Amino acid sequence: MTNDPSIIDEMLREAKNIAVVGMSDKPLRASHNIGKYLAAHGYRIFPVNPALKEVLGQPCYPDLDAAQSAARQQTGNGIDLVDVFRASENVPPIVDDVIRLKIKFLWLQDEVVHDEAVSRARAAGVKCVQNDCIYREHAKRA
Numbered sequence: 407m408t409n410d411p412s413i414i415d416e417m418l419r420e421a422k423n424i425a426v427v428g429m430s431d432k433p434l435r436a437s438h439n440i441g442k443y444l445a446a447h448g449y450r451i452f453p454v455n456p457a458l459k460e461v462l463g464q465p466c467y468p469d470l471d472a473a474q475s476a477a478r479q480q481t482g483n484g485i486d487l488v489d490v491f492r493a494s495e496n497v498p499p500i501v502d503d504v505i506r507l508k509i510k511f512l513w514l515q516d517e518v519v520h521d522e523a524v525s526r527a528r529a530a531g532v533k534c535v536q537n538d539c540i541y542r543e544h545a546k547r548a
Contacts, residue, residue: 428491
């Protein structure tokens with residue numbers, strides 16, 4: 407599957423609240439730096455990692471349900487986009503949550519690929535990108 411540039415444009419333009427699944431508190435990790443970059447560029451991030459209590463001075467949520475609840479409470483809207491920094495085999499249950507929570511966009515970072523789960527998400531109306539970097543795509547459009 408190839409990623410549609412117009413969907414990438416739409417995601418970057420419309421998403422305001424981004425759940426960063428697998429976000430790390432370690433500054434050398436891509437998930438940490440990309441979450442930080444997104445926050446610095448006007449997106450509200452909701453770190454999701456059950457092993458952490460806080461990342462970048464804000465609460466870290468144990469799962470997408472908790473992040474969705476926090477987003478609704480803080481902004482009046484839910485999560486717009488889920489950015490995934492997890493191994494490909496962990497994608498199907500994340501897709502289940504995205505569909506159940508009616509989240510509009512799913513982004514799987516570099517080397518995160520799960521064609522079957524992405525097909526299921528697309529069939530449910532979720533717009534998806536996989537095996538691409540949201541930072542790189544944002545930076546080249548900035």
